[in-house]
Amino acid sequence: MQHYFIDKDHNESDFFEFNDEVLGLNLCFRSCDSIFSKNQIDDGTRALLNAISKNMTLNGHGLDLGCGLGVIAIALIKRFGVTFDMVDINATAVKLSKENLIKNNVQHSAKAYFSDGFENVTDNFDFIATNPPIKTGKKLLFSLMEGAFNHLKENGTLTLVIRKDHGMESLKKHLISIFGNCEIITRDKGYYILNSIKN
Numbered sequence: 001m002q003h004y005f006i007d008k009d010h011n012e013s014d015f016f017e018f019n020d021e022v023l024g025l026n027l028c029f030r031s032c033d034s035i036f037s038k039n040q041i042d043d044g045t046r047a048l049l050n051a052i053s054k055n056m057t058l059n060g061h062g063l064d065l066g067c068g069l070g071v072i073a074i075a076l077i078k079r080f081g082v083t084f085d086m087v088d089i090n091a092t093a094v095k096l097s098k099e100n101l102i103k104n105n106v107q108h109s110a111k112a113y114f115s116d117g118f119e120n121v122t123d124n125f126d127f128i129a130t131n132p133p134i135k136t137g138k139k140l141l142f143s144l145m146e147g148a149f150n151h152l153k154e155n156g157t158l159t160l161v162i163r164k165d166h167g168m169e170s171l172k173k174h175l176i177s178i179f180g181n182c183e184i185i186t187r188d189k190g191y192y193i194l195n196s197i198k199n
């Protein structure tokens with residue numbers, strides 16, 4: 001089975017654009033068939049952004065882990081004036097994220113680059129926000145959580161979205177084992193927003 005995160009060759013005709021709104025922002029995305037949530041902002045991503053916007057104040061430099069089209073970083077840069085690193089294992093996602101930063105006039109606030117998990121990530125961050133790759137399996141998911149802990153500064157936050165029926169309870173337990181804490185910030189139509197603080 002070919003997962004959405006496996007990259008493939010594209011023709012120019014495979015690419016298209018869509019507009020969508022989140023946090024009261026009108027955003028424009030260049031997209032293509034092989035990318036996660038290719039036609040609209042994903043409901044889970046939307047729930048994550050709404051929860052962060054309502055419940056947190058972000059400052060400093062963050063990481064959008066598994067950035068896809070760049071929705072999370074772009075929306076949070078516009079909402080909080082923060083800066084971002086954005087990484088994805090899919091080279092097309094990285095290319096589109098770079099283009100989408102320009103399309104939404106925030107290219108000076110973020111850099112997007114290829115990385116399998118944290119392998120090319122050298123910075124430590126004030127916050128990490130992610131709609132993580134659940135379909136890759138628990139082993140990778142859990143290792144990404146450990147990577148997140150190791151790449152957060154003191155008092156840095158990891159905030160993520162997961163559906164209850166996609167293993168929310170076991171991920172929450174795993175986060176508590178790494179961070180010593182994990183709070184459910186909101187529940188939104190089956191999507192749970194989890195937040196852990198490195199302290």
Ligand SMILES: C[S@@+](CC[C@H](N)C(=O)[O-])C[C@H]1O[C@@H](n2cnc3c(N)ncnc32)[C@H](O)[C@@H]1O
Nearest residue numbers: 005036045066067068088089090116117131133
């Ligand atoms: C659920 S999607 C979220 C995409 C985007 N952040 C959004 O909210 O629309 C997960 C993303 O993680 C990426 N991904 C999967 N495995 C990865 C890995 N090992 N390292 C980095 N990114 C990965 C996928 O390519 C995909 O873009």
